[in-house]
Amino acid sequence: MTTIAPPGPIDDRARGLLGGGLALRRRVADALVTGGCVAALLVAAVPLLHLVVTVASRGAGAITPAWFTRSIQGNVGQLASQGKINDAFAGGAGTLAQGDIVLGMQPAIVGTLVITGLASLLAIPLGVLGAVYLNEYGRRSRPASALRFLTDVMTGVPSVVMGLFIFSVWVVPRGATGLSALAGALALACLMLPIVVRSTEEMLKLVPDNLREASAALGTRTWRTTVGVVIPAALPGITSGAMLAVARAAGETAPLLFTIGAVTRTNWGIDGVTTALPMQIYANATENTPEQALMAWGAALTLIVIVVVCTVLARVVTSRFSFRPT
């Protein structure tokens, strides 16, 4: 065992290392900037938390088993005035009596799942393939640059324009049968496509070239390298981007206004008119009875939960497939 010698005299060259710490000016600057960052974070978190809490507290009352199984009552205000709506839905603990009308949202929930699901099936594979072309094949060629530019422009196109576009090229030519879940999905897919393409391309860019070289040097063709090495390495990021697009599309009202119609009965198919949660939020929030307000809040809460569940599911699934350094 060695003992630690008592401190000796301090050499001149070490002067200034002890004591003082940060100069006052630097300490003030440190406190200001740190405080500023924390304050900015809090300010940014306020609307987010406020929104979640508000939607959850106001919408929770609408969520009963019937919410997921019943059709939408178009005339809840009138029914309420006849005392036929159970006040359980206002958040109270009322009881259901025989013959009571119960708030239902099944058509919109199903509609949102069908339309968004279909739009994802259309846009995500297409978008990922487009990004693969841009990053793995086209690179800096002219067609790739042109496509990249168009995609950027498309990202900025307002969603209502996407709705009008599908309305004019798909809905109108089909006349009476034009309004459908499929038409809505097409409009949402147009909206999602540029987001998926650009986010996927960014993720593919992050995959180091030395992996591509390693694969190529083993006699692997580019497509095989892309499928076997590049996409798996970028998968978590690709999923995040895709889920961002899904969340964006699930919450869109404008593209659906002209494309899916509005119904109060559940439509499980992709043909025929249907409805969706954002449409119901819009329709009910613009009425002024408390019951319809409750339906709007409930629909908003349902939409948020659907998006969160999809995102979490996608993350869990991709984490199974992706290989992280341990």
Next chain:
Amino acid sequence: MPEMVEEVRAPGPEARPELDDAGASPELPDVVFDVQRLSVLYGSFRAVRDISLRVHEHEITAFIGPSGCGKTTMLRCFNRLNDLVEGARVEGRLEYHGVDLYDPRVNVTEVRRRIGMVFQKPNPFPKSIYDNVAYGPRITGLRKGLDDVVERALRGAALWDEVKDRLKASGLSLSGGQQQRLCIARAIATEPEVLLMDEPCSALDPIATTRIEDLMQEIKDQYTIVIVTHNMQQAARVSDRTAFFTTEVGASGEARTGVLVESDVTERIFSNPSDERTENYVTGRFG
């Protein structure tokens, strides 16, 4: 001893023989690569100029020289990996057992299956150890007996004993030296004829370096190895034949181009080189 490889036998690019001209390439039994006046250009920049040398079977050929002299560029011609670089092209002739590798009819993926490569920085795929080694055989369609192939390759790369109990672990969980041996295992799993090694030890410590060097000696009976190295001692230790490259300032004075100074039996390069520049380099007076 085989003759000096400096001389250019075949006509240069300006009088290039037809490919099916049988007389163009008199076979020496032990020549794997026959490089004749090869130049590599990136756009208008000439990276290496007029390289002529031969690589012999079951030998280790080392490329040495200062940074930027085109050693790696030259190495990446052997498996046409420069094709991946935008604007890269070659002039001259590079024969592999009599086939010009830059003939438009050449199947590039097939070339790369026969000529494996190990890179400067260990670059295992973000997959398991097993999947890293099985990657190449799977590409060629192998499904049965993969376990044996993986084991043989890992044994060949002297890594088996260290990883046999955790083949499912990520390749990235290994140490740098182990990762590089994993990359060697991955390269030899497809049973190539040639192994190109681009400074395979530059990111490794001396112990890991020794392991890789020993490994090269062990496997050279089965493979022909071309190694680029910055380390002259390494070249002297491991190689049978050494090619010394240097840079040359172009006539216009701005672009630096890599040229081959001489290529000979390693012993002679280090003890009695024929060119003064080689002597200056190997004795440490330059570079």
